[in-house]
Amino acid sequence: MQKPLTEPAIVTRLRAAGCVFAEDEARLILSTARTPDDASAMVERRAAGLPLEHVLGWAEFCGLRIAVDPGVFVPRRRTEFLVREAACLVPPRPVVVDLCCGSGAMGAALVSLCRLQGVDEFALHAADVEPAAVRCARRNVAPLGGRVHEGDLFEPLPDALRGRVDVLLANVPYVPTGDLATMPPEARDHEPRVALDGGADGLDVLRRVTAEAPEWLVPGGHLLFETSERQVPDAVAAVERGGLAATVTTSEEFHATVVIGANPV
Structure with missing residues (x-):
């Protein structure tokens, strides 16, 4: 098992990949990941361009946590x-x-x-x-x-x-x-x-x-x-x-x- 990623390290990686809300996304990834390995894999998937919701496996919608699988349309806040x-x-x-x-x-x-x-x-x-x-x-x-x-x-x-x-x-x-x-x-x-x-x-x-x-x-x-x-x-x-x-x-x-x-x- 690798050394756990820190939130600042995740923010830096996501920012380098062009994620505008890197701080928020880092917190969501850390709160969702079950292990340090999970967190690292999630960061890399996000940095590769996958939608954050597909990386997390869920989207917030009307105050609910909605499961969202890869390849499925992500519900929009609007x-x-x-x-x-x-x-x-x-x-x-x-x-x-x-x-x-x-x-x-x-x-x-x-x-x-x-x-x-x-x-x-x-x-x-x-x-x-x-x-x-x-x-x-x-x-x-x-x-x-x-x-x-x-x-x-x-x-x-x-x-x-x-x-x-x-x-x-x-x-x-x-x-x-x-x-x-x-x-x-x-x-x-x-x-x-x-x-x-x-x-x-x-x-x-x-x-x-x-x-x-x-x-x-x-x-x-x-x-x-x-x-x-x-x-x-x-x-x-x-x-x-x-x-x-x-x-x-x-x-x-x-x-x-x-x-x-x-x-x-």
Whole structure:
């Protein structure tokens, strides 16, 4: 077993690798590593460019520690705004679906917020096309009593959910294909392309979701997704073509834009 790395030594190594928040990352690595050898290996993986969350094996999201495996989309802090907006729309005994769930962070966080609001009875389903994401999401969602399904968008969901979903969270990929090369290497090189690439204008997957969402939502149910400011007009148009009433909400704190589609009562 090698001599334990000190925090200053880790900071120096991470700084040399270009990590902007080297001090914070060093503390997280030391608090997560089980042995000095683990810490050393984690530092080298981070210095090689792996996302910090993949190195740690978890990400903080809405106050929760969400398991995040290598090759799985890392939940972004800005997406916490979407979850907060969804929490305001949850009825008693809700049916929640987390589509394109990745690690299952959104569904898990929403259920946790529901419990804080006194909503203890719920049904949670999540789905993703990536097998690695499905395995990871099950670690986060199953302890909450939720189920995770593997497949493309709505295809793997139980048919019994049609017309019964109160809140549909859809963290669809919305980066235009031509912009992928400009993304940070941590995302571009280590997260699945299917979780990032939204097609020519970034809205290909969203249009598929908005076209089918009404048949899964209860009357008065809601679809929520995030998008960029420049995509808002086309995203709203997609929601309205699907028969939902669109509302746009923004947060300066989270630098986030969320579109909410309401199914008519």
